[in-house]
Amino acid sequence: MGLEHEFRVFFGEEAVDFRSLVHDLHLGQPNLDPADPNAYRLPSGAAVTCDGAEAEIALAPTRVGPGFTEELTLRASHERAALASRLPPRHRLVGCSTHLSVSVPDELTQPVCRLYATIFAPAMMLLMGRRDSPGLLIRPRPGRVELGGEFVEGDKLAAAALFAVGSVLACQTALSDGDLPRQRLPPELLVRVDPAVERFGWYVDRRAFGGDLYADGRSARLRSAKGGQLTAQDVLRRGWRAAREALADIASPEELRLVQAEVDGDRPLPCELAEHTPFGPEPASDGARSTRRPAPAAWGAALPQRSRQGFEMAPVMVTWHAVVFVLVSGRRTAFAAVPGSHLDAFLEALDAGLLDGEIADYLKRRPGGRRLDGPSQMMAPGLFDELGPRLALLPPELGRDGVPVAAVFQQQPWMSQGRRWSAWRRAFSPPRSGWAGEIP
Numbered sequence: 493m494g495l496e497h498e499f500r501v502f503f504g505e506e507a508v509d510f511r512s513l514v515h516d517l518h519l520g521q522p523n524l525d526p527a528d529p530n531a532y533r534l535p536s537g538a539a540v541t542c543d544g545a546e547a548e549i550a551l552a553p554t555r556v557g558p559g560f561t562e563e564l565t566l567r568a569s570h571e572r573a574a575l576a577s578r579l580p581p582r583h584r585l586v587g588c589s590t591h592l593s594v595s596v597p598d599e600l601t602q603p604v605c606r607l608y609a610t611i612f613a614p615a616m617m618l619l620m621g622r623r624d625s626p627g628l629l630i631r632p633r634p635g636r637v638e639l640g641g642e643f644v645e646g647d648k649l650a651a652a653a654l655f656a657v658g659s660v661l662a663c664q665t666a667l668s669d670g671d672l673p674r675q676r677l678p679p680e681l682l683v684r685v686d687p688a689v690e691r692f693g694w695y696v697d698r699r700a701f702g703g704d705l706y707a708d709g710r711s712a713r714l715r716s717a718k719g720g721q722l723t724a725q726d727v728l729r730r731g732w733r734a735a736r737e738a739l740a741d742i743a744s745p746e747e748l749r750l751v752q753a754e755v756d757g758d759r760p761l762p763c764e765l766a767e768h769t770p771f772g773p774e775p776a777s778d779g780a781r782s783t784r785r786p787a788p789a790a791w792g793a794a795l796p797q798r799s800r801q802g803f804e805m806a807p808v809m810v811t812w813h814a815v816v817f818v819l820v821s822g823r824r825t826a827f828a829a830v831p832g833s834h835l836d837a838f839l840e841a842l843d844a845g846l847l848d849g850e851i852a853d854y855l856k857r858r859p860g861g862r863r864l865d866g867p868s869q870m871m872a873p874g875l876f877d878e879l880g881p882r883l884a885l886l887p888p889e890l891g892r893d894g895v896p897v898a899a900v901f902q903q904q905p906w907m908s909q910g911r912r913w914s915a916w917r918r919a920f921s922p923p924r925s926g927w928a929g930e931i932p
Contacts, residue, residue, distance in 0.1 A: 493554045493657055494593035494636065494812065495564060497572065497643065499547045499585040508583065509545040517578045521795055524810040526882035533810050537789025538571045546588065549575060552789035553595075553812055553832065556657055558744040561650035567786045568645060587643030590620065591629075592653055593636040594660040601632035602894075604663045605694065608637070610680040612659040613696045614705055614714060614724055615731035619652045619754060620644050621698070622762045623706050631693030634813070634887035638693070648762060651751045654743055658735030665738060676737065678730035679722070682715040692890035706763045728755055790835040791815070801845070802852035809882050814870040816879065821855040827876045829864055829885075834873055851875070 501508040511530065515522075519532035519540050531541040537552035549571045554564050576585050596604055609630055617628045620641035629640030637660050644652050666674040684700040687693075698705045701714040702721075710725035732755045736748060753759040794815050797806040802821055805828070809816040815835055817828045828851070830838045841847050854875045864870075865880030867887045888896040 493556055493560070493564065493595070493653060494591075494638075495551045495554070495568060495649075495653070496591040496593075497549045497568060497587060497645075498543050498589040498591075499549070499572075499575075499643075500545075500588050501547055501579070501583055502586060503580075503583050507545070510547040511542045511545065513579070513583075514540070514542055514547070517575075519575075519578065521807075521810075524807060526809060526811075527886055533791065533795060534571075534574075535788060535792045535795060536567075536571065536574075536786070537792035538567070539791075540571075540575060547575065547585065552791045556742050558742070559747070560742075561653050561747050561750075563786065564653055565646055565650050566784065568649060570786055572645075587645065589640060590642065590644050590649065590652070591638055591640045592656040593633065593638045594657050595635060596637045596660060596664055598635055600664055600667055601635075601637055603667050604637050604660060605630045605632050607663045607667065607677075608639075608659065609685050609694055609696055610683055610717065611678050612663070612731050612735070613683065614681065614701060614712075615728045615735075616652070616655060616659065617641065617696070617698070617705055618709070618724060618728055618761050618763065619655055619751075620648075620762060621706050622765070625698065625706055625763075627695055627697040627700065629688055629693060629695055631688065631691055632890060633691075634889065642762065644762065647750060647759075650747065651754055654739065654747050654751055655732065655735050657742065658737075658739040659731060661738040661742075662734045677734050678727065680717040681722075681727070682717050687892075689892075692892055692894050709761065709763050710757070790839055791832075793839050794835060798842070800842070800851070801848045803855055805851075808879070809885065811886065813867070813887055814885065816864070816870075816882070816885070818879075819851060819855060819875075821852070824855045824859075826855055826859075827864055827879045828873065829870045829876065830873045831870055838873055 501510050501513065514530055514532070520534040522532050523529070524533050525531040525539070528541050531539050533539055539550045541548050541550070551564070551567050551571065554560055554567070572585065579585070613628055613630065616639060620628070622642055625642040629638070631638040631640065639656055641652075662677060666677055681701055683696060685694045685696055688695050701712070703712045703714070705712045705724060708724070710723065710728070712724040713721045714724055714727055716722055732751060739748070754761060791810060791812070794807050794810060797804065803819050805817045805819045807815055808818045808827070812832050814832055815830050817830070819826045819828055859877040861878070862876045863878040863880055864876040865884055867885055870885065891897040
């Protein structure tokens with residue numbers, strides 16, 4: 493699971509463009525993400541960058557399993573506090589959006605997104621959205637499904653993250669395993685979707701189901717695809733039942749009880765809490781009470797230069813997808829490419845000296861012209877003599893028309909300082925993706 497938190501930066505009540513600050517904060521190592529010149533890789537394994545005028549913290553991928561939401565919320569709280577401590581005096585962070593990503597095979601990302609919008613979107617929105625929130629973004633990304641909604645932290649983040657994993661897995665299982673898993677899903681809803689602007693994907697508005705989901709909360713009336721109406725509470729209950737079934741071996745009893753309490757009404761949904769204003773105090777983070785410092789993720793452990801027997805090495809590219817190291821021995825230079833999913837094991841073997849001989853032997857050979865120049869070469873660890881353009885190593889993203897395109901620098905349009913809603917809340921263009929309008 494991946495997490496991105498976006499923040500507006502304020503000096504008093506005046507919004508500050510984070511792009512004017514980021515390069516003076518001494519955050520970590522720059523220039524390691526070929527598609528993002530503003531990104532800094534931190535020793536913790538997280539990354540800090542800019543999304544337009546806003547600050548963005550991206551956590552290293554978290555392996556799901558019992559207790560994973562505690563680790564996720566702890567890391568999120570720690571990284572927010574660390575960034576806030578580096579801001580100039582009288583500057584502060586105000587959370588504005590949360591993006592949760594769940595790993596899904598590439599061939600299923602779009603079908604999962606389409607199904608998700610008609611079944612699980614309103615439940616996910618209720619677990620994240622405040623009374624003034626706009627809606628939910630659902631995006632197919634390389635190897636993952638991204639859900640973008642309101643800023644949540646602490647126990648609210650834990651509940652949303654657990655539901656995101658379970659609901660996405662339920663969709664994936666239904667699409668992969670035939671009719672029986674599909675029959676276990678909640679009934680599909682009649683929903684209006686719009687194409688997202690900045691990246692390919694879809695937006696589900698708070699009014700996409702007929703009424704106003706955030707104003708009416710659990711009592712909102714949602715239209716069923718088969719006719720009739722369901723209450724939002726019924727949709728939330730059925731959605732959680734399906735998601736919980738998919739979480740059988742993934743979540744701890746404590747994590748399940750946390751979501752169950754929100755579903756049952758024993759804990760309030762975000763839209764049932766007090767109104768939030770952009771200049772008011774941030775809601776207290778339940779997860780911030782822990783004093784435990786999270787262990788660095790592998791992406792942080794990969795940053796230091798290493799001196800091994802017979803060679804030295806340092807990272808020249810760090811992304812969640814893969815990490816590339818330069819290897820130097822005398823006048824001989826080579827490169828090691830490591831998929832993100834193998835990074836922990838690679839670094840453990842490297843630091844234990846188990847790879848010294850193999851790498852040193854490779855560096856003793858004459859270069860054979862092995863060139864690293866495409867993402868397909870980084871499906872498994874490998875050694876190369878040459879490094880092509882780093883942008884070419886990134887998996888292609890979907891363009892706004894849904895066609896895969898090569899990686900490009902993401903240029904964000906300027907946002908005025910007085911604007912209340914963040915980058916993910918922008919206006920949407922007329923349908924152009926081939927999937928917009930009222931569905932099913």
